[in-house]
Amino acid sequence: xxxxxxxxxxxxxxxxxxxxxxxxxxxxxxxxxxxxxxxxxxxxxxxxxxxxxxxxxxxxxxxxxxxxxxxxxxxxxxxxxxxxxxxxxxxxxxxxxxxxxxxxxxxxxxxxx
Amino acid sequence: xxxxxxxxxxxxxxxxxxxxxxxxxxxxxxxxxxxxxxxxxxxxxxxxxxxxxxxxxxxxxxxxxxxxxxxxxxxxxxxxxxxxxxxxxxxxxxxxxxxxxxxxxxxxxxxxxx
Numbered sequence: 001x002x003x004x005x006x007x008x009x010x011x012x013x014x015x016x017x018x019x020x021x022x023x024x025x026x027x028x029x030x031x032x033x034x035x036x037x038x039x040x041x042x043x044x045x046x047x048x049x050x051x052x053x054x055x056x057x058x059x060x061x062x063x064x065x066x067x068x069x070x071x072x073x074x075x076x077x078x079x080x081x082x083x084x085x086x087x088x089x090x091x092x093x094x095x096x097x098x099x100x101x102x103x104x105x106x107x108x109x110x111x112x113x
Numbered sequence: 114x115x116x117x118x119x120x121x122x123x124x125x126x127x128x129x130x131x132x133x134x135x136x137x138x139x140x141x142x143x144x145x146x147x148x149x150x151x152x153x154x155x156x157x158x159x160x161x162x163x164x165x166x167x168x169x170x171x172x173x174x175x176x177x178x179x180x181x182x183x184x185x186x187x188x189x190x191x192x193x194x195x196x197x198x199x200x201x202x203x204x205x206x207x208x209x210x211x212x213x214x215x216x217x218x219x220x221x222x223x224x225x226x227x
Contacts, residue, residue, distance in 0.1 A: 038213075040213045040214065042158075042214065049207060049217045049218065049219050049220045050150075050158065050207070050214070050217055051217060052213065052214050052215050052216075052217070055213045055215065056213075061215065093157065093158055095158075095160075095213075095214065097212040097213050097214075100171050101160055101162075101171075101172075101173040101174060101175070102160045102212065103160065104157055104158045104159070104160070105157075106157055107157050107158075
């Protein structure tokens, strides 16, 4: 199985500041035939179902604020929130859908400092 | 607007079979992948598997011997069966569209207890 490791496990950031979450896979999730990274970022707010924020490592889903951005390729990926808002408090997961069984990172809990 | 809604018993006895259905609205179940994910209390997400609209499936090997998925295109629904359940199968079960989980249902809590 592809192992997804996120860092840090938890993060506290002041309102308006930048938050950065990292995700590393033990195998590349880049498909060379189409040059796409099969990596998504998922947000789960307290008491809510998960929601896809970013697919293909860097494509923001419709309606997702542009303060959220994804970057990286191969085995190393980053989710950046450029200016943290109170409503961004959540657990964030990365997920690879390149190799079955598809796997998730352990999650990063983001809080307000 | 695409919506997914899970339904099924909230309580299942140990050794019995958990059965859930996901009803899709706002989209045809045809020509797409449909995924099941679960989340034990206080824990992270686990991919259970997916079914394509044609009926082809892929399951997590950790559950493969106990899982079966099916699709009913006439009702725009797909289903999950998990047999021989134990307390470790207690979780919130989600259905989602696509392999990259573009749309999620609200989830349904299943407790395994006698």
